[in-house]
Amino acid sequence: MNYRHAFHAGNFADVFKHALLTRILLYMVQKPSKMVLLDTHAGTGFYDLKSEEAQRSPEWQHGIARMADADLGAAAELFAPYLKIALQGRSEFHMNVYPGSPYVARDLLRPIDRLVLCELHGLDADTLRENMGRDKRVDVRHANGYACIKALVPPMERRGLIFIDPPFETRSEWDDMIGSVNLALGKWSSGTYVLWYPLKNGNEGNALCEALDQTKITKMLLLELQIQPVGIAGKHARTGLSGCGMVVINPPYILAQEAELMLPEMARHLALGQSAWRVEWIRQS
Numbered sequence: 560m561n562y563r564h565a566f567h568a569g570n571f572a573d574v575f576k577h578a579l580l581t582r583i584l585l586y587m588v589q590k591p592s593k594m595v596l597l598d599t600h601a602g603t604g605f606y607d608l609k610s611e612e613a614q615r616s617p618e619w620q621h622g623i624a625r626m627a628d629a630d631l632g633a634a635a636e637l638f639a640p641y642l643k644i645a646l647q648g649r650s651e652f653h654m655n656v657y658p659g660s661p662y663v664a665r666d667l668l669r670p671i672d673r674l675v676l677c678e679l680h681g682l683d684a685d686t687l688r689e690n691m692g693r694d695k696r697v698d699v700r701h702a703n704g705y706a707c708i709k710a711l712v713p714p715m716e717r718r719g720l721i722f723i724d725p726p727f728e729t730r731s732e733w734d735d736m737i738g739s740v741n742l743a744l745g746k747w748s749s750g751t752y753v754l755w756y757p758l759k760n761g762n763e764g765n766a767l768c769e770a771l772d773q774t775k776i777t778k779m780l781l782l783e784l785q786i787q788p789v790g791i792a793g794k795h796a797r798t799g800l801s802g803c804g805m806v807v808i809n810p811p812y813i814l815a816q817e818a819e820l821m822l823p824e825m826a827r828h829l830a831l832g833q834s835a836w837r838v839e840w841i842r843q844s
Contacts (some may be wrong), residue, residue, distance in 0.1 A: 568606030569619030569657035585809035597718035599704025601676035604690035713747040744775035758802035787832030
């Protein structure tokens with residue numbers, strides 16, 4: 560599959576991963592020691608929803624637009640920090656831009672923290688560097704994200720998060736992600752790792768967990784959101800996504816409880832057909 564993000568910015572998958580990433584970071588920045596966030600597939604930072612790409616496949620209309628003024632029930636306070644960031648570019652009449660993970664992280668990290676953004680596509684890396692401006696905390700690298708993991712782990716801060724959100728443009732993506740994380744775990748087992756993946760056949764999450772080196776993992780949480788039955792592309796025919804998931808290694812202790820409130824609301828508001836959600840501890844010591 561080819562998942563160039565300009566075509567899909569602000570869709571249900573972005574809502575899922577960025578809302579949960581926000582919760583993870585809010586917990587991590589409560590601790591006094593400095594931290595680093597490594598984003599392996601950073602993209603351009605934010606996306607113009609009026610662009611030709613976004614208009615050709617306006618998936619944001621079934622994603623962030625549905626969440627903007629939704630009644631989120633008991634989970635409203637949990638979504639509030641994410642929505643504050645995601646809706647910064649909304650005018651009275653239109654969604655104008657959608658911020659990607661670099662902007663989510665930059666808004667939440669403190670002056671003492673560091674943000675390393677890796678982007679393989681040269682033009683996107685240049686755009687990302689321009690969009691990030693002169694923020695001394697931010698290090699933009701035109702580089703393979705998996706190579707960045709190998710080079711930077713363990714980080715000098717000793718505390719931090721690796722966010723892996725691949726475009727799945729190559730057939731080796733799964734093997735690259737699994738190999739890089741297993742290698743990193745051998746050097747930095749205390750780090751927090753967030754691995755996003757698409758749902759097409761429904762078994763991707765279990766297969767990913769089984770492939771990770773569980774001898775180095777004491778806590779691993781699986782989170783999934785299905786917006787339509789597996790195998791039915793529906794309005795997301797360009798990606799063939801039935802849903803998506805996230806494996807979190809060393810998650811904040813409260814993330815599972817928060818996800819149990821948030822995912823039902825995502826399933827309710829973002830569904831294109833029969834929806835489902837899943838919160839499951841794979842390992843919990």
